[in-house]
Amino acid sequence: MAITKIHPIKSTLNLAIDYITKSEKTDEKILVSSFKYHPSTAHTQFIKIRKIIFYSIFLKR
Structure with a gap:
């Protein structure tokens, strides 16, 4: 069973996504997946939705 810790994102969303999807941290990006968003465009899609x-x-109102 995998255990993860939740850390607040203290930098920009774009830098956080870049850090999270680093190939050396994700077994050459095998462990990177998403639903409805591609990791390379997730930042702009999140901003649009927001x-x-x-x-x-x-x-x-």
Whole structure:
């Protein structure tokens, strides 16, 4: 059973994704997977989704 620790991301999301998907840390990226997002474009997709959610919440008021 794998055990992971949760650490807060204190840098930018883009740097965090780059660090998490380093090939030397993920068995040459075999252990990297995602759902609906490709690791190389996840940062921009997350930003777009965050803007959509933000505007949908505040425009309803």
